[in-house]
Amino acid sequence: QSLLTQPPSVSAAPGQKVTISCSGSSSNIGNTYISWYQQLPGTAPKLLIYEDNKRPSGIPDRFSGSKSGTSATLGITGLQTGDEADYYCGSWDFTLSAEVFGGGTKLTVL
Amino acid sequence: QLQLQESGPGLVKPSETLSLTCTVSGGSISSTGYHWGWIRQPPGKGLEWLGNIYYTGSSNYNPSLTSRVTISVDTSKNQFSLILTSVTAADTAVYYCARRKTHLNWFDPWGQGTLVTVSS
Numbered sequence: 033q034s035l036l037t038q039p040p041s042v043s044a045a046p047g048q049k050v051t052i053s054c055s056g057s058s059s060n061i062g063n064t065y066i067s068w069y070q071q072l073p074g075t076a077p078k079l080l081i082y083e084d085n086k087r088p089s090g091i092p093d094r095f096s097g098s099k100s101g102t103s104a105t106l107g108i109t110g111l112q113t114g115d116e117a118d119y120y121c122g123s124w125d126f127t128l129s130a131e132v133f134g135g136g137t138k139l140t141v142l
Numbered sequence: 143q144l145q146l147q148e149s150g151p152g153l154v155k156p157s158e159t160l161s162l163t164c165t166v167s168g169g170s171i172s173s174t175g176y177h178w179g180w181i182r183q184p185p186g187k188g189l190e191w192l193g194n195i196y197y198t199g200s201s202n203y204n205p206s207l208t209s210r211v212t213i214s215v216d217t218s219k220n221q222f223s224l225i226l227t228s229v230t231a232a233d234t235a236v237y238y239c240a241r242r243k244t245h246l247n248w249f250d251p252w253g254q255g256t257l258v259t260v261s262s
Contacts, residue, residue: 034188064247065246065247065248066247067247067248067249069189069249075254076238076252076253076254076255077189077238077249077252078250078251078252079248079249079250079251082243082246082248082250083246083247083248088250120188120189122189122247122248122249123247124247128205129202129205130191130202130204130205131179131181131191131194131204131242131247132191133181133188133189133190133191134188135188136188136189
């Protein structure tokens, strides 16, 4: 079981907005940064959001990150079929002294 | 730009040792402020962190695997390596190497990954 909990799947229509949640605890999200990764089918994960809400160069502003307490949210607006992918949250857990990832959320753009 | 490339055998027999190398190009593995990590993904499943290493050789590992995992670094070759002993079918996965920003909990970039199958 992942220490970071994500919904297994979300879906929305093209052009719509979707949010993906990542729930943790004071041992991880509540006391350190979270990052988000996009994994397109058959490819390696790619950094999408870092340090809770920052976007790497080249990531469109349709992608956003936020955090409140022990939970974080990835938001995607103006959905495109090319956004269909698995999305993972990641953080550090101070109790385990380990990197932890959420179980992943599969986004379907209907 | 910085690129990482995993290399090593794609097939390992049960009870034997898995050995992979990650070659860093376009930058120095001795850059301060960055660790270098290994993450794996079993087929159809999520991401599992294996461990990180700093260019000085300081390392930390996933507590669930610490007895079987060793990560080392060779700054002269700009490479770091993963050793996983006593493998079983449960170790079949795509293995990724990635650069980690120290203290800030993000990995970027990632290598393309290499599939390692454990089978006799």
